Amino acid sequence: MKEYEKTGILSVEDINIPDMKYLRKGVAIIECVQEIPCNPCVTACPFNAISMKDISSIPMVDFDKCVGCGKCISICPGLAIFVVKVRDDGFAEITMPYEFLPIPKIGEYVTLLDREGKKQGKGKVLRVREGSRKTFVITVEVKEELAMVVRNILVKSRGE
Ligand code: SF4
Ligand code: SF4
Structure with a gap:
């Protein structure tokens, strides 16, 4: 039995990570x-970059076809899709689904969370988009070493 089957939390080893x-x-x-x-991720991709052998298979991304547009992010009911872009200045951009309130503002610093919900410092919100299913799509800037670590954010309540 894999560890995530007991804990419900994935680790980096469970994920198909592309080359740099x-x-x-x-x-x-x-x-x-x-x-x-x-x-739905398969049909949402305008570039046919996501495929599955059959309806119950694990989806695979063709990284040559994927352009990182993020259209697949908010369509996923499992909130399981992220777009990761590593920049050449020591930072990375993580684009993620977000279904909590308040919605962060562009330029705001939010608390970064890993897959276990542990805090991983602060990151700047670069983009906020409203996706499908009332799911927002948020892009945060993180240190490069956190590109495969951060998978959620905590936004300070307004008025705090
Ligand atoms: S990010 Fe865009 S191009 Fe890449 S798999 Fe998702 S929808 Fe397709
Ligand atoms: S849970 Fe998300 S990533 Fe998994 S098959 Fe469904 S839409 Fe695709």
Whole structure:
């Protein structure tokens, strides 16, 4: 039995991580390991970059085809898709689904959280988009070494 089957929390070893040449371009990282009948990510991609052998298979990203547009992020009911782009200045941009309130503002510093919900310092919000299913799509700037660590954010309540 894999560790995440006991804890419900994935680790980096459970995920298909692309080479740095793709991370520099910015590509989708799919953190979906459950073999359940689900495939909206496949049809959401305008570049046919996501494929599945059958409806219950684990989705795979063709990193050559993926352009990092993020259209697949908010369509995923499992909130399992992120776009990661590693810049050449020591920082990375992580684009993630976000379904809490308050919605962060561009330029705001938010608390970065890892897959376990542990705090990983602060990051600056670069972009805020409203996606489908009332899911927002937020891009945060993080130190490069946190590119595969940060997967959520905590936004300070207004008035605090
Ligand atoms: S980020 Fe865009 S191009 Fe890449 S898999 Fe998602 S929808 Fe397709
Ligand atoms: S939409 Fe999300 S949960 Fe469904 S198969 Fe795609 S990545 Fe997995």
